[in-house]
Amino acid sequence: MFESFPLWPAxxxxxxxxxxxxYIFLVCLSTVMxxxxxxxxxxxxxxxxxxxxxxxxxxxxxxxxxxxxxxxxLLIFMVIFFWGMIIYFxxxxxxxxxxxVYVVAKQWMWKLQHEEGQREINQLHxxxxxxxxxxxxxxxxxxxxxxxxxxxxxxxxPGRYTTLWFRxxxxxxxxLFCSQYCGxxxxxxxxxxxxxxxxxxxAWLAGGTPGAPLAETGATLFQQLGCSxxxxxxxxxxxxxxxxxxxxxVLLEDGRTVIADDDYIRESIxxxxxxxxxxxxxxxxxxxxxxxxxxxxxxVAYVKSLGQPEKGExxxxxxxxxxxxxxxx
Amino acid sequence: MATAAITQERQxxxxxxxxxxxxxxxxxxxxxxxxxxxxxTFFFFIGGFFALLIRLELLTPxxxxxxxxxxxxxxxMHGQVMIFFFLIPSIPAVLGNFLVPLMxxxxxxxxxxxxxxxxxxxxxxxxxxxxxxxTGGVDTGxxxxxxxxxxxxxxxxxxxxxxIFVAGFSSxxxxxxxxxxxxxxxxxxxxxTRLPLFIWAHYATSIIQLLxxxxxxxxxVLVVLERAFHLGIFDPSRGGDPLLFQHLxxxxxxxxxxxxxxxxxxxxxxxxxxxxxxxxxxxxxxxxSSIAIAVLGFLVWAHHMFVAGIxxxxxxxxxxxxxxxxxxxxxxxxxxxxxxxxxxxxxSTPMLYAxxxxxxxxxxxxxxxxxxxxxxxxxxxxxxxxxxxxxxIMVGGAVMGYLGGMHFWWPKISGRLYPEGWGRLAxxxxxxxxNLTFFPQFILGYLGMPRRYWDYSHSPEFQVLNxxxxxxxxxxxxxxxxxxxxxxxxxxxxxxxxxxxxxAAGLEWQTTSPPPTFNFEExxxxxxxxxxxxxxxxxxxxxxx
Numbered sequence: 001m002f003e004s005f006p007l008w009p010a011x012x013x014x015x016x017x018x019x020x021x022x023y024i025f026l027v028c029l030s031t032v033m034x035x036x037x038x039x040x041x042x043x044x045x046x047x048x049x050x051x052x053x054x055x056x057x058x059x060x061x062x063x064x065x066x067x068x069x070x071x072x073x074l075l076i077f078m079v080i081f082f083w084g085m086i087i088y089f090x091x092x093x094x095x096x097x098x099x100x101v102y103v104v105a106k107q108w109m110w111k112l113q114h115e116e117g118q119r120e121i122n123q124l125h126x127x128x129x130x131x132x133x134x135x136x137x138x139x140x141x142x143x144x145x146x147x148x149x150x151x152x153x154x155x156x157x158p159g160r161y162t163t164l165w166f167r168x169x170x171x172x173x174x175x176l177f178c179s180q181y182c183g184x185x186x187x188x189x190x191x192x193x194x195x196x197x198x199x200x201x202x203a204w205l206a207g208g209t210p211g212a213p214l215a216e217t218g219a220t221l222f223q224q225l226g227c228s229x230x231x232x233x234x235x236x237x238x239x240x241x242x243x244x245x246x247x248x249x250v251l252l253e254d255g256r257t258v259i260a261d262d263d264y265i266r267e268s269i270x271x272x273x274x275x276x277x278x279x280x281x282x283x284x285x286x287x288x289x290x291x292x293x294x295x296x297x298x299x300v301a302y303v304k305s306l307g308q309p310e311k312g313e314x315x316x317x318x319x320x321x322x323x324x325x326x327x328x329x
Numbered sequence: 330m331a332t333a334a335i336t337q338e339r340q341x342x343x344x345x346x347x348x349x350x351x352x353x354x355x356x357x358x359x360x361x362x363x364x365x366x367x368x369x370t371f372f373f374f375i376g377g378f379f380a381l382l383i384r385l386e387l388l389t390p391x392x393x394x395x396x397x398x399x400x401x402x403x404x405x406m407h408g409q410v411m412i413f414f415f416l417i418p419s420i421p422a423v424l425g426n427f428l429v430p431l432m433x434x435x436x437x438x439x440x441x442x443x444x445x446x447x448x449x450x451x452x453x454x455x456x457x458x459x460x461x462x463x464t465g466g467v468d469t470g471x472x473x474x475x476x477x478x479x480x481x482x483x484x485x486x487x488x489x490x491x492x493i494f495v496a497g498f499s500s501x502x503x504x505x506x507x508x509x510x511x512x513x514x515x516x517x518x519x520x521x522t523r524l525p526l527f528i529w530a531h532y533a534t535s536i537i538q539l540l541x542x543x544x545x546x547x548x549x550v551l552v553v554l555e556r557a558f559h560l561g562i563f564d565p566s567r568g569g570d571p572l573l574f575q576h577l578x579x580x581x582x583x584x585x586x587x588x589x590x591x592x593x594x595x596x597x598x599x600x601x602x603x604x605x606x607x608x609x610x611x612x613x614x615x616x617x618s619s620i621a622i623a624v625l626g627f628l629v630w631a632h633h634m635f636v637a638g639i640x641x642x643x644x645x646x647x648x649x650x651x652x653x654x655x656x657x658x659x660x661x662x663x664x665x666x667x668x669x670x671x672x673x674x675x676x677s678t679p680m681l682y683a684x685x686x687x688x689x690x691x692x693x694x695x696x697x698x699x700x701x702x703x704x705x706x707x708x709x710x711x712x713x714x715x716x717x718x719x720x721x722i723m724v725g726g727a728v729m730g731y732l733g734g735m736h737f738w739w740p741k742i743s744g745r746l747y748p749e750g751w752g753r754l755a756x757x758x759x760x761x762x763x764n765l766t767f768f769p770q771f772i773l774g775y776l777g778m779p780r781r782y783w784d785y786s787h788s789p790e791f792q793v794l795n796x797x798x799x800x801x802x803x804x805x806x807x808x809x810x811x812x813x814x815x816x817x818x819x820x821x822x823x824x825x826x827x828x829x830x831x832x833a834a835g836l837e838w839q840t841t842s843p844p845p846t847f848n849f850e851e852x853x854x855x856x857x858x859x860x861x862x863x864x865x866x867x868x869x870x871x872x873x874x
Contacts, residue, residue, distance in 0.1 A: 005793075009777050022704045023775070030695040037666060037691055041684065044669040045676070048605070050867070057671040058863045061611035061664075069663045070656055077652035077698065084704030085645055091707065092641055107481070141477040142571060144636065144711060148777025151708040155637045157572070158476060159565025162638045175788055179711040179779040181470050183481060184397050187782035 012170040012195060013150035018087050020151070026080065091152065094165035098133035101126075102214070102297035105136065105143035105156040107182055108189035113297055117211035122191030124176065126168055127201035133165040135262055135300075139293050144180035147193055155180050161262045168195040218302025221295055230284070239284060240277045246304045251278045265300045341744065341843040356441035357846055362427035363742070364448050365418060368455060370813065372414035377809065379407035384766075384802040387795045392784035400783035401468040402484065408471025409489060413496050414455060416727055417585065420592035421538075422447070422503055424734045425531050427742060429507055431837035431844060432525050434516025434853040439509040447502040454496035461488035470781060472582070475563035475574040479555040486556055490549040497542045497549075500588075504538030507531050516836070518855035525835055525859045526609060529616040530595025533623035537584045537591075541627070545581035548574065575637055579630035587626040589723055590690070591619055593730025594661055597683045600737055601665050603833040604680035605672030606867055608860040611664045618657035625654040635706045644703055651701035658694050662687060673867065677831070678752030682733025685760045689725025693718060696771065711781075714774025717767045725763055732759065732812060739816065740830045744843040745823030751815045759808035765801025769794040832868045834860050 011017055048056075101124065102113040112120045126132050136145055138158040145164060146153040149172075154164040178189035196204060212220070222228055230239035246265070249257045253276040258264050267274055269291065272284035291299070342359045345351075352360060382403050386394040395403065426444065430437050438444050461467060467489040469478040478486050511532050515524075552574070554560050561567030563574040602609050609615055631639055631647040665687055674680075696718040699705045709715060739747050773794045778785065785791050829838040840849050857864070 026699050040666050048672045048674050050673045050675045056606040056673040066611050066614045073659045074656050081652050084702035088703030141481050153636045153707045177779045181781040187784045190787050
């Protein structure tokens with residue numbers, strides 16, 4: 001019906017249908033409210049237009065009416081608020097077993113790294129029906145990852161990770177836009193999301209330039225950069241053993257605890273002295289400027305892969321990781 | 330001098346003295362209002378010219394009219410000129426300056442010299458900004474987002490930032506002047522509950538100007554420091570936090586929207602009762618809703634940041650607070666509508682603008698509900714949906730209010746009548762042109778067209794709606810040029826205006842048109858309520874044909 005004049009983009013993710021339902025509700029509500037107000041104004045304008053001998057009737061106001069038209073809109077607003085909140089919480093909470101794709105944004109392109117090792121530029125291939133979590137960072141300014149067909153968007157910041165997730169439902173090729181103004185060629189920082197049937201996707205995976213899986217690349221880097229000389233699995237290491245650390249709580253030297261998530265691993269590589277694990281000295285060299293964003297992602301993926309609990313059985317509240325053999329406190 | 334011999338023509342603020350010096354050194358709030366009128370009109374047409382080029386570029390999907398960098402400068406400077414050099418000073422510095430003392434029965438503002446200083450600061454800021462534009466311009470968007478503005482842009486960010494910094498002080502001083510004037514200079518009997526609602530709106534606006542603008546000033550200084558001296562404040566590669574900038578920026582720039590719209594609401598609240606011949610429905614609710622908007626307006630800034638990387642729970646809180654601020658705006662719309670009930674309505678130009686305002690502001694407000702909604706905003710954020718929404722508020726709302734007010738008080742300001750037929754025609758053209766320009770952008774936005782795109786050749790499906798929008802912009806342009814032409818024409822050829830051509834309530838209509846330099850022959854004593862239309866006869870000659 002609207003093919004030649006669409007009112008919304010293709011609906012190609014689980015989120016899209018939820019967002020559209022709320023959108024259509026809001027469009028109807030706004031239409032009703034504005035038509036009601038415009039009709040009243042037009043009726044009053046016609047009915048009470050100036051006539052000879054008819055004087056305006058002075059009316060002071062009505063507290064009842066004022067309260068009615070304050071409280072009723074507020075109630076409707078709260079419905080919209082809660083409905084929106086439910087969608088937002090769903091949209092911002094990635095499932096635990098989602099496939100992870102690392103995204104690096106830079107002026108003016110998107111670089112994507114699959115867990116399996118595939119690397120793409122300005123294109124992302126995903127299968128229908130799989131939960132995909134994007135772990136994103138920027139090399140320079142703020143960008144924003146926007147896929148209209150999925151109704152999702154998230155700013156991509158330099159110096160930290162932001163995440164986004166989706167589950168595609170319709171095969172097809174969809175726009176990927178950068179929606180945060182990022183300089184000269186902002187409008188050329190566009191790409192495609194290619195959603196494929198699972199079989200086709202497997203064929204695509206097999207056909208692409210074979211690259212080592214991301215975690216394996218990370219493992220190689222881990223050796224090359226000398227990380228493994230200190231981060232060892234025996235207790236002789238000068239740095240904490242990284243096995244099983246990811247996703248757990250870590251006790252810090254200053255008594256705080258942090259969750260060892262992507263951002264913490266990232267920060268610990270770039271600025272190790274920021275949050276030192278209890279029982280260790282701040283002796284690790286700074287890697288800021290020595291590793292690229294892509295290498296960083298590989299390292300994070302490697303740390304993540306180290307003795308991670310099996311997917312699905314990851315505990316809801318991670319147990320605290322005690323520092324190995326605490327020395328004199 | 331005030332005691333000069335009485336000439337044939339009545340003495341007024343315009344013929345009180347002559348010569349360029351008598352204008353540039355004036356401390357008369359009415360003359361300063363006219364100085365502002367000339368200056369902001371100049372900037373309005375510069376900003377409008379940029380808008381025209383933007384719309385022409387978007388007529389075709391390819392980036393083929395200007396270069397990408399030029400386009401980026403065009404939308405950045407369109408936004409900065411329109412917001413900081415036109416919209417923020419528009420109603421307060423022109424109509425507010427002219428009317429606040431008149432409406433409360435005062436001789437002038439509390440600090441006439443500071444008022445002149447405000448204008449000079451504005452002019453200094455304007456010259457700095459013109460210098461910035463002529464020497465290369467700025468391409469950060471009007472929002473100066475970091476680290477792009479502090480570490481990556483190759484344009485005149487420092488110059489633009491400092492110009493806006495200075496313009497901010499002009500705005501702060503105007504707000505300060507209004508607050509003190511409204512507190513201290515009301516005529517005998519002019520109690521708070523007898524104040525025209527235009528004054529309440531300006532009072533609320535002034536509070537925002539006083540409390541919000543310094544935060545913008547500090548933020549711009551930090552941007553300049555980081556850019557010029559490489560301090561690490563916002564740039565993560567120097568240990569800064571880019572989101573901190575967004576928090577600081579929107580802490581001012583969201584309330585700034587209310588600096589633009591509250592005075593326009595004040596104008597509409599004067600026009601609707603006059604042309605309905607009725608007192609305002611629910612005076613105290615309309616007054617308090619202005620204050621509520623000013624207060625709540627400070628608590629919603631992070632709704633600009635739902636996809637910027639803030640936590641789930643802060644997004645939740647800011648979404649809810651944003652819905653609260655929508656309530657007082659809704660109250661105003663309902664009260665204006667109710668004011669017309671059982672009135673005796675005529676359809677002069679100011680009333681047409683007021684109708685336009687209510688309609689467009691309602692649509693702008695309702696689409697604001699979409700953007701405050703956590704479920705919808707992530708999709709439409711930074712798309713043309715947002716562009717359409719805030720143009721409905723700032724152009725459909727604030728500019729319609731400004732034009733309505735200019736027509737309503739033009740006889741008082743100039744002592745001449747504008748041609749009514751042309752006035753109505755222009756109001757109609759503006760309304761049609763506006764909707765044609767901006768309504769398609771709502772659909773464009775939901776379809777996913779991001780804002781600030783110079784080239785959309787990868788998504789040519791957006792073209793039809795862009796063509797409609799550009800067509801509308803050309804109609805809108807005609808609608809804006811017309812009033813300027815006939816206002817200028819009327820200054821020489823318009824019919825002499827009577828003191829109170831609309832038989833309107835309000836002290837400003839009790840003095841002569843144009844008013845004498847010190848506004849009133851003798852200080853008025855107020856023993857009646859605002860909008861006392863019961864005791865004011867309807868105009869003898871109906872303005873209605």
